[in-house]
Amino acid sequence: MSEAPHLTFDVNMPGMSTGHLVVPEGADCEALSLPVFSLNKGEGPRLLITGGCHGNELEGPIVARRLVDWLPEAQTCGRVIIVPVLNPPAVQAWSRNTPVDGLNLNRMFPGRADGSVTERIADAISRLLLPMADTIFDLHSFGPKWDFPPASVTHPIADADLMAQTVRMAEAFKFPMTLVWEYHDTPGMFDILAQSQGKVFICAELGGGTVGSEALAIYESGVRNALIALGLVEGKVEHPTFRQQKSSQTLETLPSDELKSPAPGIFEPRCSVLDEVKHGDLIGILHPMDWLSASSIEIRAPIASIVCGIRSGAHVDVNEEVALLARPLVRQSCRAGRHALDDSLDRG
């Protein structure tokens, strides 16, 4: 390896400055230069906004790029660092994982300086950008294969105070859904690393499916709401209208809320995101590819739920996720951080 990861400019300069985060070359890939925008207005919150961790989730890079246009005028204090694209090779390939090494950047944190390209990206971000922020907005989406409402997401956090802070921050986006997602495949995730350092980390899931202009306006509005809540910009919070509805709800989802395909075949969705379903309601139908010799299989809601994600009609493998359900966050619970959540919700 020829050099260490580095920034090509001094992010501490006042006002707006720009440059690159250089991820060194390795045996598998030449050096990468990730554009970085820094907006330094002195004392105040220190925020890092990232997009393009997964290459088929372009909502984040576009919203991040829009912020660069208006934030220099709007920001009144503090420091915001924006990296619209964390993973350029994946974005160029419209691929969730990095094509060069096949790795998922959001499972590689804190990365390795002598690893493959995905590990080197994670290492550069962890060492050079993460220490400069107390709050991180990582802009994801559910990608082209899912329908999903605009949502701000956190996993449960053992530290009760940090959990309460995180849920408050997540709710400040005023997205249709704030989701506490109990999820086990977390080793190497960016949020786990940031939270272990006491930082507030929000994973924005900016919808799913095609990335259209109307949806982008909603996503941008949500991020702007969060910037207002942080005190970085002034303005009036707006409740974005999503599919003719204005509402925000805080939900939780458990591993048992992931519905999986009982067989390989074509999944036909039979409900829509944010639908309320009762026990036994139809979620979708799995049609085996040989429609003559095998019966279609109905997939039904195991308990009363709200549909927070539904797979697009497509061929799926057996045990592939086809729907994600959720329920309003329960106040009385002994899971980690739940008492902090209760405090958070009690503020009304």
Add this chain to the structure above:
Amino acid sequence: MSEAPHLTFDVNMPGMSTGHLVVPEGADCEALSLPVFSLNKGEGPRLLITGGCHGNELEGPIVARRLVDWLPEAQTCGRVIIVPVLNPPAVQAWSRNTPVDGLNLNRMFPGRADGSVTERIADAISRLLLPMADTIFDLHSFGPKWDFPPASVTHPIADADLMAQTVRMAEAFKFPMTLVWEYHDTPGMFDILAQSQGKVFICAELGGGTVGSEALAIYESGVRNALIALGLVEGKVEHPTFRQQKSSQTLETLPSDELKSPAPGIFEPRCSVLDEVKHGDLIGILHPMDWLSASSIEIRAPIASIVCGIRSGAHVDVNEEVALLARPLVRQSCRAGRHALDDSLDRG
């Protein structure tokens, strides 16, 4: 090759019968068995409905499968043959083209019995199913990378009478858009083959993006409208509501209406499908990946148009299509088949 393509059942049996279209094995792939449903109610129109030509357009297979559930009861005369999935390997791979040979089935007609698997599928359909129909509905969509309204589409046809018949049939779906698409990349397309035999062929483009339950209901309703117009089923024509609008318009699009990306980069859509745009209105923005050293490029409407398709926000190559514009079909024109269209439109 071990055998000729064949049907495993007698499609002339009265009522509903089912079986397979067997596409023989070749050096590249084992034999394929495509499920086929036949609904024979005697004299009347002879219709073939196909889906799944492209493996990442699952709207068609799902709508075709739904028809199989209610058509046996509803159909009053004639014969309908339904093949929900023309290209099983492509559907299993969620891939536009067949993975085995990389070919686009909709450029391979009439196919070759001794060709690669895609050519063998085209050959089996051309020889065994196409002769049994006078009208064909081939159910496509714009796939996961585009937003597109539900539309029935035809290319211009030199035979004026067939053109008039085809546009009338296309309009009978009552989709938000009926589109006459002047398109040059037509050799090997299914419609060109069918039209050369004097048949009425409608390519349904059932939207784009995620395949959701609300959209599927619209698509099914449009196909049902067309079945009513053909006299195959009885019922009341419904004008499907698409994104809170009930309207149908007949448009035409020329090769010059395809807007392409001026450079590689991330395309940001700035308009929505069915938007009316004036000369110079913003369609989208192309952001080069190195956002620091290269300026973003605005893509604007060259003439007053209606947006009929817009690319999802994603990385695109230079000269990749990012938008498709259209205008109301002009009555006075000397292009092939236009006089027939005038007649068709004059019926009010």
